[in-house]
Amino acid sequence: MSERITKSMARNIYFGGSAFAILVFVGLTLDTVAQVPKLSHSDKITESVAKGKNLWEVNNCVGCHTIMGEGAYYAPELGNVFERRGAGDEVAFKSYLNGWMAAQPLSEPGRRKMPQFHLNEEQVNNLADFLIWTSHIEDHEWPPNIEG
Numbered sequence: 001m002s003e004r005i006t007k008s009m010a011r012n013i014y015f016g017g018s019a020f021a022i023l024v025f026v027g028l029t030l031d032t033v034a035q036v037p038k039l040s041h042s043d044k045i046t047e048s049v050a051k052g053k054n055l056w057e058v059n060n061c062v063g064c065h066t067i068m069g070e071g072a073y074y075a076p077e078l079g080n081v082f083e084r085r086g087a088g089d090e091v092a093f094k095s096y097l098n099g100w101m102a103a104q105p106l107s108e109p110g111r112r113k114m115p116q117f118h119l120n121e122e123q124v125n126n127l128a129d130f131l132i133w134t135s136h137i138e139d140h141e142w143p144p145n146i147e148g
């Protein structure tokens with residue numbers, strides 16, 4: 001038997017290998033998609049969380065902030081701001097966020113500015129609920145430290 005790979009062997013390796021890789025890819029994709037509801041706790045998406053996400057989008061918070069690493073790197077990561085500023089306490093976090101949003105922009109010289117969005121208490125609470133929900137997404141401990 002010759003040591004050379006024949007054309008038909010090469011073709012079989014090509015098609016067999018491709019089919020195998022495609023099957024693995026499809027299988028892993030289905031597995032990931034099936035896990036999304038569990039990882040994201042989608043059952044905890046209340047109306048307030050959905051409103052908060054909408055406010056997050058229309059006010060373009062992501063134009064300055066990151067959320068789970070996605071967004072702009074001008075301002076702090078907010079995917080874990082609930083743990084950072086609320087220490088896991090929802091009531092404390094809501095009152096912190098209302099205070100923070102009302103106080104903007106801070107006038108300290110040299111400090112990066114965040115605009116005043118003129119949101120009412122209900123809207124800020126919606127944003128807080130969205131950020132609380134986000135902080136519970138299973139994102140493999142991202143960001144790596146509490147300061148983001």
Ligand code: HEC
Binds near residue numbers: 055062065100113117
């Ligand atoms: C124009 C840029 C900009 C936009 C848009 C923006 N922010 Fe900010 N934000 C900042 C900056 C800069 C800081 C840090 C300010 C400081 O420390 O004084 C900040 C800080 C924060 C903090 C405090 C984070 C911490 O760890 O202390 C929260 C909460 C926050 N922003 C929420 C929001 C929300 C909610 C929105 C959308 C409604 C938003 N931001 C939109 C610039 C922005």
